[in-house]
Amino acid sequence: MCDTTVLRIVEKHKSDGDGIISILEDIQSKYSYLPESALKTVAEQTGKSLVDIYGVATFYRFFSLKPKGKHLINCCLGTACHVRGGQTIADEFEKKLKIKPGDTTIDKEFTFETVNCLGACALGPVTVVDGHYFSKVKTTIVKQILDEAKKGLDSIKVEGDKRIFPVEVSCTKCNHTLMDNEVIIDDFPSIRLTIAFKDKHGSLRLSGMYGSYNIVSEYEIPEEAIANFFCPHCNAEMKSPTICPECGEYMIPLMLKGGGIVQVCPRRGCKGHLLDLF
Amino acid sequence: MINITINGAVLSVEKGTTILEAAQFLGFPIPTLCHMAGLTPYGACRLCVVEIGEGSRAKLVSSCTYPCEEGMKIRTSTARVVKARKMVIELLLASCPQSKTIQDLASTYDVRQQRFKQEWETCIMCGRCVRMCHEQMTGNALGYHGRGETRTIGTPFNIKSEECRLCGGCIYVCPACQLRCTYTDKEQAICNGCVNLSLPCVEKDKFKEMMCYMDPCVACEISGTHYSNL
Numbered sequence: 232m233c234d235t236t237v238l239r240i241v242e243k244h245k246s247d248g249d250g251i252i253s254i255l256e257d258i259q260s261k262y263s264y265l266p267e268s269a270l271k272t273v274a275e276q277t278g279k280s281l282v283d284i285y286g287v288a289t290f291y292r293f294f295s296l297k298p299k300g301k302h303l304i305n306c307c308l309g310t311a312c313h314v315r316g317g318q319t320i321a322d323e324f325e326k327k328l329k330i331k332p333g334d335t336t337i338d339k340e341f342t343f344e345t346v347n348c349l350g351a352c353a354l355g356p357v358t359v360v361d362g363h364y365f366s367k368v369k370t371t372i373v374k375q376i377l378d379e380a381k382k383g384l385d386s387i388k389v390e391g392d393k394r395i396f397p398v399e400v401s402c403t404k405c406n407h408t409l410m411d412n413e414v415i416i417d418d419f420p421s422i423r424l425t426i427a428f429k430d431k432h433g434s435l436r437l438s439g440m441y442g443s444y445n446i447v448s449e450y451e452i453p454e455e456a457i458a459n460f461f462c463p464h465c466n467a468e469m470k471s472p473t474i475c476p477e478c479g480e481y482m483i484p485l486m487l488k489g490g491g492i493v494q495v496c497p498r499r500g501c502k503g504h505l506l507d508l509f
Numbered sequence: 510m511i512n513i514t515i516n517g518a519v520l521s522v523e524k525g526t527t528i529l530e531a532a533q534f535l536g537f538p539i540p541t542l543c544h545m546a547g548l549t550p551y552g553a554c555r556l557c558v559v560e561i562g563e564g565s566r567a568k569l570v571s572s573c574t575y576p577c578e579e580g581m582k583i584r585t586s587t588a589r590v591v592k593a594r595k596m597v598i599e600l601l602l603a604s605c606p607q608s609k610t611i612q613d614l615a616s617t618y619d620v621r622q623q624r625f626k627q628e629w630e631t632c633i634m635c636g637r638c639v640r641m642c643h644e645q646m647t648g649n650a651l652g653y654h655g656r657g658e659t660r661t662i663g664t665p666f667n668i669k670s671e672e673c674r675l676c677g678g679c680i681y682v683c684p685a686c687q688l689r690c691t692y693t694d695k696e697q698a699i700c701n702g703c704v705n706l707s708l709p710c711v712e713k714d715k716f717k718e719m720m721c722y723m724d725p726c727v728a729c730e731i732s733g734t735h736y737s738n739l
C-alpha cells in the first residue's frame with residue numbers, strides 16, 4: 232500500500248514542517264488504523280528509522296496498529312465516570328463482546344476501547360458509540376446499545392431533519408447551564424459560549440432553537456472558519472471526539488436538560504449537528 | 510576545568526565529565542548496570558547512585574548521567590548510598606533473578622534477601638541493546654514499544670527486522686539474556702541454545718567483516734568454518 236495517499240500525507244506535512252505525530256494522525260484518520268506498509272513508507276520518506284516511528288505509534292494510545300471494526304465503542308473510565316461505575320460498564324461490554332479493550336471482534340463488527348475522560352463528565356458513565364453519546368449508561372442497556380449500533384446510529388441527514396424545538400443546554404464538563412436570558416434569539420434564551428478565534432476571544436450566542444442556525448457574535452466570523460469553543464463557567468474547551476458528519480471537524484458537545492447530548496459543528500456556516508437523546 | 514571532591518579527594522575534571530567517570534578515574538568503585546563504555550549514558554537502572562550536596566540538601570543522583578559541577582562534593586559510599594544501592598539490587602533480583610550479572614551484583618554487594626513479589630522477567634529495560642544497536646552497530650533494528658508498565662523492547666511489529674545485521678550485539682550486551690554457547694555437555698559440541706536463533710552462518714553468506722554473537726563457537730572451531738579462516 233505504498234500508495235499515493237500516504238505519500239501525499241507525508242509530502243503535505245513535510246512542507247508544513249510538521250513532525251511524525253501529525254503524519255501518523257492523518258494516516259490513522261484515513262485508514263482508521265496504521266497499516267504496516269504505511270509506517271514503512273513514512274520511514275522511507277522522512278529518513279527516520281522504522282523502529283522510532285513504531286515506537287511513537289505504540290507510545291500513544293490514540294494510535295492503533297490493528298484495523299478497527301465497523302463500529303467503534305469508547306467506554307469512559309475517567310475519574311468522574313469511574314466513580315459512577317464506569318468499570319462495570321466496561322466489564323459488561325467486555326463480556327458481551329467477548330473481547331478485551333483495544334480489540335476487535337472476529338466478525339469485525341465492533342472495536343472496543345476505553346478512554347480516560349470524553350469531556351462529558353456530568354453525564355457519566357459515558358459511552359460513545361460511532362460518535363454518538365450514551366449518557367448515564369447502565370449495565371442493563373449495554374446490549375441495547377450494541378443492537379442499536381449494529382442497526383446503524385447514523386445521523387439523520389441535515390436537510391431531512393426538519394425538527395424545530397427549543398432546547399436548554401449545559402456544559403458537559405461542569406454541568407453549568409449555558410442558557411442566557413439576557414440575549415434572546417428566535418424568541419428564546421440563547422446559548423452563551425466563549426469562543427477563541429485567531430487572536431480574538433469573546434462571547435458567542437447560539438440560538439436556543441434546535442434547528443435554527445442564528446447566532447449573535449461579538450466578532451464577525453468568516454464563513455468556513457473554525458473557532459475554538461469554551462465553557463464560560465469552567466473554561467474547559469468544548470470538543471468532542473465525534474467528527475461532524477458534514478465536514479469532518481471535531482464537534483462541540485452540549486448537554487440537554489432532561490438527558491441527551493446535542494452536538495454542533497464549530498465551522499461557521501456548516502449545518503452539521505447530531506442529537507442523541509439517551 | 511571544574512574542581513570537585515570525591516570522598517574528600519580533590520580532583521579537577523573537564524567540563525562535561527560525569528561523576529561516574531571522575532570516580533572511576535580516582536578508582537572509587539561504583540556499580541553500574543545500564544551504563545556501558547561506548548554507549549551514551551541512559552540512567553535507567555539507578556544502580557550507580559551517589560550522594561551530592563550537603564546537609565538537608567544532600568540528594569542521590571545517578572552518577573552515570575550527572576555531569577560534574579564546580580565545587581561539587583560527592584560521596585560514593587555513605588550509608589544512604591549503600592542502602593539505596595542494595596534496594597536497587599533487590600528490586601532487580603525481584604524482576605530478573607535468573608540473570609548472572611544481577612546475581613553477581615547481589616553477591617558482591619551482600620544482598621541476601623529479596624522481599625518483593627518474585628517475577629521472572631526476561632528484560633529489565635536497561636536499554637543497553639537498543640543503544641548498542643543504534644550507536645555501535647548502526648542497526649536501527651531495536652527500539653522501545655509502548656510506555657509505562659507495558660513498555661517492551663523489540664523490532665518493529667515484533668518480526669524479524671530487515672535492518673538487523675544479525676551481529677548479535679544486542680544479545681552480547683544484554684545482562685539478562687546471556688545467550689552464549691556454554692558448552693557443558695562433553696558429548697555435544699554445542700549447547701544447542703542457538704538452534705532457535707538466527708545465526709549469521711545460517712542466515713547470511715559468509716563475508717570477511719562478519720561478526721557472530723556465538724563467537725567463540727565450538728561448532729565453528731571444530732569444523733574449521735570460523736569466519737576468521739576465510
Ligand code: SF4
Binds near residue numbers: 674677678
Ligand atoms: S543483531 Fe540486529 S538488533 Fe541486535 S544489535 Fe545487531 S543489528 Fe541490532
Ligand code: SF4
Binds near residue numbers: 639683686
Ligand atoms: S533486552 Fe537485555 S539489554 Fe535490552 S533492555 Fe532488556 S535487559 Fe537490557
Ligand code: SF4
Binds near residue numbers: 708711729
Ligand atoms: S561462530 Fe560460526 S558456526 Fe558458530 S554460530 Fe557463529 S557463524 Fe555459526
Ligand code: FES
Binds near residue numbers: 307308309312313351
Ligand atoms: S470522566 Fe468520563 S467523560 Fe469525563
Ligand code: FES
Binds near residue numbers: 543544574
Ligand atoms: S548505571 Fe547509572 S543509572 Fe544505570
